[in-house]
Amino acid sequence: MALTLFRGIHTRPLLPYSSAFSARKHVIFCSMQSTQTETSMKTKQQAPSNFTETARAKAVEKVLKDYEAIIGIETHVQLSTTTKAFCGCAYTYGSQPNSCVCPVCMGLPGALPVLNSKVIKCAVMLGLALNCKLSLSSKFDRKQYFYPDLPKGYQISQFDIPIATNGFIDVDLPLEFGGGHRRFGITRVHMEEDAGKLLHTGSGPYSQVDLNRAGVPLLEIVSEPDMRTGIEAAEYAAELQRVVRYLGVGNGNMQEGSLRCDVNVSIRPIGQLEFGTKVEIKNLNSFSAMSRAIDFEIARQAELYNQGQADEIVQETRLWEEGSQKTFTMRKKEGLADYRYFPEPDLPEVVLTEEYVNGIRESLPELPEMKRRRYEEMGLTMQDILFLANDVNVAEFFDATIAKVPDIKLAANWIMGDIAAYMKNEKLSINEIKLSPQELSELITSIKSGTISGKIGKEILIELMKKGGTVKGLIEEKDLVQIVDPVEIEKIIDKVIANNPKQLEQYRGGKTKLQGFFAGQVMKESKGKANPGLVNKILIEKLNAKS
Amino acid sequence: MGTRALLLLTPAFKSDCNLLNHFTKYGFHQTVRQQEKLFRVGVRKFSVHSSLERPNVARLAETARISLTPQEAEEFAPKIQQVVDWFGQLQDVDLQSIEPAIRPDTEAGSFREDNPEAFDNREAIIAAIPNYEEPYIKVPKVLNKD
Ligand SMILES: [Zn+2]
Numbered sequence: 001m002a003l004t005l006f007r008g009i010h011t012r013p014l015l016p017y018s019s020a021f022s023a024r025k026h027v028i029f030c031s032m033q034s035t036q037t038e039t040s041m042k043t044k045q046q047a048p049s050n051f052t053e054t055a056r057a058k059a060v061e062k063v064l065k066d067y068e069a070i071i072g073i074e075t076h077v078q079l080s081t082t083t084k085a086f087c088g089c090a091y092t093y094g095s096q097p098n099s100c101v102c103p104v105c106m107g108l109p110g111a112l113p114v115l116n117s118k119v120i121k122c123a124v125m126l127g128l129a130l131n132c133k134l135s136l137s138s139k140f141d142r143k144q145y146f147y148p149d150l151p152k153g154y155q156i157s158q159f160d161i162p163i164a165t166n167g168f169i170d171v172d173l174p175l176e177f178g179g180g181h182r183r184f185g186i187t188r189v190h191m192e193e194d195a196g197k198l199l200h201t202g203s204g205p206y207s208q209v210d211l212n213r214a215g216v217p218l219l220e221i222v223s224e225p226d227m228r229t230g231i232e233a234a235e236y237a238a239e240l241q242r243v244v245r246y247l248g249v250g251n252g253n254m255q256e257g258s259l260r261c262d263v264n265v266s267i268r269p270i271g272q273l274e275f276g277t278k279v280e281i282k283n284l285n286s287f288s289a290m291s292r293a294i295d296f297e298i299a300r301q302a303e304l305y306n307q308g309q310a311d312e313i314v315q316e317t318r319l320w321e322e323g324s325q326k327t328f329t330m331r332k333k334e335g336l337a338d339y340r341y342f343p344e345p346d347l348p349e350v351v352l353t354e355e356y357v358n359g360i361r362e363s364l365p366e367l368p369e370m371k372r373r374r375y376e377e378m379g380l381t382m383q384d385i386l387f388l389a390n391d392v393n394v395a396e397f398f399d400a401t402i403a404k405v406p407d408i409k410l411a412a413n414w415i416m417g418d419i420a421a422y423m424k425n426e427k428l429s430i431n432e433i434k435l436s437p438q439e440l441s442e443l444i445t446s447i448k449s450g451t452i453s454g455k456i457g458k459e460i461l462i463e464l465m466k467k468g469g470t471v472k473g474l475i476e477e478k479d480l481v482q483i484v485d486p487v488e489i490e491k492i493i494d495k496v497i498a499n500n501p502k503q504l505e506q507y508r509g510g511k512t513k514l515q516g517f518f519a520g521q522v523m524k525e526s527k528g529k530a531n532p533g534l535v536n537k538i539l540i541e542k543l544n545a546k547s
Numbered sequence: 548m549g550t551r552a553l554l555l556l557t558p559a560f561k562s563d564c565n566l567l568n569h570f571t572k573y574g575f576h577q578t579v580r581q582q583e584k585l586f587r588v589g590v591r592k593f594s595v596h597s598s599l600e601r602p603n604v605a606r607l608a609e610t611a612r613i614s615l616t617p618q619e620a621e622e623f624a625p626k627i628q629q630v631v632d633w634f635g636q637l638q639d640v641d642l643q644s645i646e647p648a649i650r651p652d653t654e655a656g657s658f659r660e661d662n663p664e665a666f667d668n669r670e671a672i673i674a675a676i677p678n679y680e681e682p683y684i685k686v687p688k689v690l691n692k693d
Contacts (some may be wrong), residue, residue: 082663117661204688221622
């Protein structure tokens with residue numbers, strides 16, 4: 001079931017469906033979905049068939065009866081600073097290759113790095129949001145390796161004294177995957193710089209290098225090996241993305257590579273204390289890919305165990321291939337890489353004062369977990385909570401709507417129903433539609449007070465989302481005020497009955513189903529403005545009256 | 548120079564006290580304080596300078612991607628050994644009563660605001676690239692990182 005739904009994400013990765021049923025279904029994956037505008041990179045490829053998905057789900061389920069999977073995740077978050085970490089080059093995704101470069105990020109001799117203070121701010125924000133202990137003094141180190149995307153021959157990173165350690169992140173698993181609350185440990189968060197981009201496009205003996213990204217600030221977040229299933233891992237990553245977006249420290253876009261996850265997976269027979277050999281998986285471009293890759297890897301390793309070939313599980317890096325839905329060996333690790341770390345002599349120690357940290361702590365926004373718990377206290381269902389809190393902009397829209405009209409359930413229904421459906425169809429985010437939270441609350445008030453009918457409300461909503469304007473303005477302009485005067489409704493009903501003598505005869509002859517026909521005609525005659533409750537009440541009286 | 552010497556030294560450091568082996572993927576359970584202590588303990592362990600391993604010049608050259616002839620390697624060995632011995636002397640200094648520092652410098656916090664500043668001689672940088680084909684830098688085809 002769970003995995004079949006992932007197939008849904010894969011092929012139709014966007015917004016909720018319009019029908020009530022699908023809108024509910026959307027919640028399943030909304031919490032793992034990256035953004036509303038992101039499309040899955042591999043949509044062109046054939047999605048796995050239902051059959052294989054179900055088979056895989058069953059295989060993993062079976063495996064987990066005998067084995068325990070141990071999953072840890074390393075995540076790189078690109079920070080949305082204006083400039084790079086150690087030089088004043090402005091970085092924008094998609095710029096002309098090799099245009100945002102200078103002697104510092106090109107690693108030219110004599111160039112000296114100077115740390116961007118915004119990087120520290122972002123690191124402290126994320127460290128606090130992940131409930132970490134902050135190191136009031138930390139330092140940078142050089143991690144040496146040779147690769148063409150690394151101009152200096154070393155990456156400036158943090159080795160033995162990272163800026164933040166020992167934290168945790170709280171996650172609510174989607175109901176469709178069994179639900180439940182989980183807490184996953186965060187080992188450390190450290191600051192480092194990104195490398196450039198290497199392209200292997202041409203068929204010639206050359207690779208192409210673009211150094212725009214070289215020196216762009218990253219935060220690396222290392223989790224404890226606390227996850228046990230692909231779903232848990234994907235939810236961990238999705239929550240990290242939410243935190244990054246709520247804080248505004250990065251855009252968390254997986255397709256652009258602004259959020260990159262490398263996953264370590266090992267399995268061990270249940271009851272065994274020592275860990276199995278862990279395998280690293282790369283090339284995970286979406287949360288669903290992460291979940292599927294992990295499940296594949298668990299099943300692959302279990303198969304080797306079952307066949308007495310556990311020694312064939314070796315420490316290696318495997319790549320996830322979306323097309324075949326399999327992982328493949330990228331390289332075997334022969335001994336641990338020797339990065340010859342040593343303290344970066346060109347950068348001073350990073351010292352944080354208590355006041356600085358407290359200032360940031362006090363200015364932190366409400367985080368996803370806090371929001372979910374608040375929504376829970378307000379009485380929303382977990383399904384609603386996960387939908388609304390998934391996207392920080394949707395959550396803010398919801399909060400602004402209920403600030404004026406405290407009808408929480410109605411506001412949630414409008415946002416998750418008609419508004420989400422419209423956003424999906426038009427491929428717009430909630431900030432791009434013309435409707436403001438103020439007008440949504442005005443709309444809800446107008447319906448509750450009976451000024452307009454629910455049906456008219458839906459029509460006005462579309463207008464508001466498309467063109468903007470105010471509820472009051474539209475009601476006046478289009479003369480949409482609901483007819484609640486029984487005398488006026490009676491007049492319309494009389495007219496409709498007079499115009500349909502044949503149907504009246506049939507009704508009175510026992511075909512009472514025709515009441516719906518009459519009600520429809522009355523609504524049509526009143527241009528949808530007649531109060532439906534009154535229409536039905538008066539209509540029944542009239543139809544059943546002996547003339 | 549200090550930097551270079553340290554760089555050459557690191558492998559010896561590693562094999563001697565397993566300092567780097569304390570760092571594993573999930574090995575950062577200790578708090579920073581504990582890490583510092585660990586580090587200090589590591590250093591203490593070295594304070595007998597005779598325990599420093601002789602540098603393996605061939606391996607150092609390999610990790611630095613430098614080609615050395617056997618003659619050159621033989622020539623370098625005693626020079627590198629001298630530097631190693633010099634560090635051995637430094638480690639003999641009694642620091643029991645000294646508060647450890649993360650960095651040797653005292654001035655901290657010279658940061659930059661997040662304001663863009665374009666480098667105005669990009670052409671010169673691009674012109675200095677040995678193999679450039681607008682808009683990319685060309686390098687021999689590489690697929691695996693090690
Ligand atoms: Zn630069």
